[in-house]
Each structure stands twice: as structure tokens, then as C-alpha cells.
Amino acid sequence: MKRMKQIISILLAVLILAGGLCSCQLKKDDEKTAETTVMTTVAAVEEETVSETVTETTTAAVQTTAAPTTVPQTQQEVVTEAPEITGVKTITDGNKTVVYPLALESVQKTYPVISWANGTGCPTQLYAKLLEAIANGGYIVVADSSVMSGDGTAQIDSVNYILNKNSDSSSVFYNKVDTYAIGVCGQSQGGRSCINAAQKDSRIRCVVSIAGASTADEARGLSVPCFFITGTSDNIVDSSKWCKPSYDAVTGRAAYASIVGGTHLSFSTHTATMAEYTVNWFDAYLKGDDNAKQVFYNGGKLSTDGAWTDFQNKN
Numbered sequence: 001m002k003r004m005k006q007i008i009s010i011l012l013a014v015l016i017l018a019g020g021l022c023s024c025q026l027k028k029d030d031e032k033t034a035e036t037t038v039m040t041t042v043a044a045v046e047e048e049t050v051s052e053t054v055t056e057t058t059t060a061a062v063q064t065t066a067a068p069t070t071v072p073q074t075q076q077e078v079v080t081e082a083p084e085i086t087g088v089k090t091i092t093d094g095n096k097t098v099v100y101p102l103a104l105e106s107v108q109k110t111y112p113v114i115s116w117a118n119g120t121g122c123p124t125q126l127y128a129k130l131l132e133a134i135a136n137g138g139y140i141v142v143a144d145s146s147v148m149s150g151d152g153t154a155q156i157d158s159v160n161y162i163l164n165k166n167s168d169s170s171s172v173f174y175n176k177v178d179t180y181a182i183g184v185c186g187q188s189q190g191g192r193s194c195i196n197a198a199q200k201d202s203r204i205r206c207v208v209s210i211a212g213a214s215t216a217d218e219a220r221g222l223s224v225p226c227f228f229i230t231g232t233s234d235n236i237v238d239s240s241k242w243c244k245p246s247y248d249a250v251t252g253r254a255a256y257a258s259i260v261g262g263t264h265l266s267f268s269t270h271t272a273t274m275a276e277y278t279v280n281w282f283d284a285y286l287k288g289d290d291n292a293k294q295v296f297y298n299g300g301k302l303s304t305d306g307a308w309t310d311f312q313n314k315n
Helices: 002-019 033-047 124-136 153-166 189-200 243-249 271-286 290-294
Strands: 055-059 088-093 096-101 111-117 140-144 177-187 206-210 226-231 254-259 308-314
Touching: 088 124, 096 124, 096 153, 111 124, 111 153, 111 189, 111 271, 124 140, 124 271, 140 153, 153 177, 153 189, 177 189, 177 271, 189 206, 206 271, 226 243, 226 271, 243 254, 254 271, 271 290
Parallel strands: 111 140, 111 177, 177 206, 206 226, 226 254
Antiparallel strands: 055 088, 088 096, 096 140, 254 308
16 A cells, blocks of 8 residues: 555656646545545536536525634644635536626626636536635636646636626626736646736736646746745645745745645635635735735734744735
């Protein structure tokens, strides 16, 4: 068994170098129940038949949010957090999934947009709770179904998609999109996609990369605000080789922090705390919220939150 784990580790390293890797398709013998649950969910999702018609689901249930706790770095995650969702709606339109606040349908205002990118081999459904939590913060979240998204093309296509809907008088999003306030967010290879999309498309104003497998060369010189999230126990995308060098390479406003005990699947087990700071970052640099900006400076909430470590910020 020990020899088999060594072989698996070598194969993982090769796959990461090829373009970033989401661990939703892997199962280690020592993973805890939370990660096993995610693996089961993915298997079930992949067996479903994809419908070509537009489907709608409404999320309005209020869930209990577990209080963040400080976990020693030597321990694995054992508590699954759930963010509080007060009312969002999800629609699927071809290869796009859009999650948005229910209020959008009745309030005459525009909403900022977040274009989401999946990790390698991971369907959008795997990230449902995180995307709902971001939308719950007052954002239109658009996710492409691509599971090989590293070059940023799919995220840029999602930006084009929602801007076209903003101009379509028959769409629920007609005149509801803040066309200036556009951000990107993604996990693993999806985090890499965020960096590449922002480098290619000047409409993208803000980045949140979660366990992103971007290289320093890809991130070099990027000047839009970037927040890099990682985990102290992520054995798939080693932060010292990917996330941290990318943080060092960007030239704009940036922050970096690790979830204590966080693994590559922290988006599913630490959803509430991850969503909180993700929304804070977007509030700061897409909505211009000065209080949200203070969260990411020395002495701000993130720097003193015991559920996080290795906090850094610059510019």
C-alpha cells in the first residue's frame, strides 16, 4: 500500500504540471468523511444525463453556518461548514450555469458578475454551495461546464454570454448586469484560468484564485486585484510551487492566505469561511466597499482570523 501511494503521488505531480488538477476524482485512504462525501457526489453527478433544455431550481432555505474553528495544521478537516443562503436561483442554459439573487427578478438595479471556472474533471454541480453563497452576496455567477479550463477561454466566453443576455430584452438579465464590475473566480485548474483570463481580457477587474495551479510566469505583471486562497494541507496543488509564486508575481493589489488544515477540497468543507472572504474581496474591488477593503490589510479581519494562517498582502 505504501508503494502504491508513492506511485499515485508521482502521477499526481505529472498531471498537475500538465495543466492543474482538481482532486475530486481521487480518493486517498486517509481522507476523512467530508472528502469521501464529495467524491460520492461527483460520481453521482457524472452518471446523470445532461438535459438540453433550460432548467430552473430555486434555493431559499436558510442553513446553519458553523463557527470557524482553529485546527492544528497536522490535523485533517472534520467539520463541514455550510453558508447561510437566503434566496438565490440557479438556471442551466446549454453549457452555462447561472446563479443569481432572487431579488434580481423584481428590483430595478444592476448586479456585478463573477465568471466561474471548474477544476480539472470537476462538474459545476460540485461547487453549487460556494456559487450560491457568492450569488447570495449580490452577484450574478456564471459558470461554464468546461472541466479543462486552464487557458481562460471558457471564463471569457461566460463574460460574453452574460453581456449578451444583458442586451437581450427577452432575458431575465436584461439591463440587470453591471458591465463594468466583472470578476473571475475558480478552483485548481479553474484558479489558473482566472489568471489567464484576466491577463487576456481587460473587462475583468478582479480575481479570486482558490488552490489555483497557475505559474508565476502566467501571473507575472497582472495588475488587477488578486486574492489567492490555499490550504495548509493541500497535497494536490502545493502552494509553495503554485499559489505563492503567483501571488509574488502579480503587480497589483493582492492578498494571500491559507485555511488552517485546508485541503484541495476546502471549497466543500470550509464553504462558509471561504465564501465570506471571497465575497469581501469582490465587495472591495467590484463594489468599492471601503470596509471590505480593510478586511485584507494588516490588522484587518482576515489577518486576525484563527481559521486562517500565512496571511500576506501588498500594494
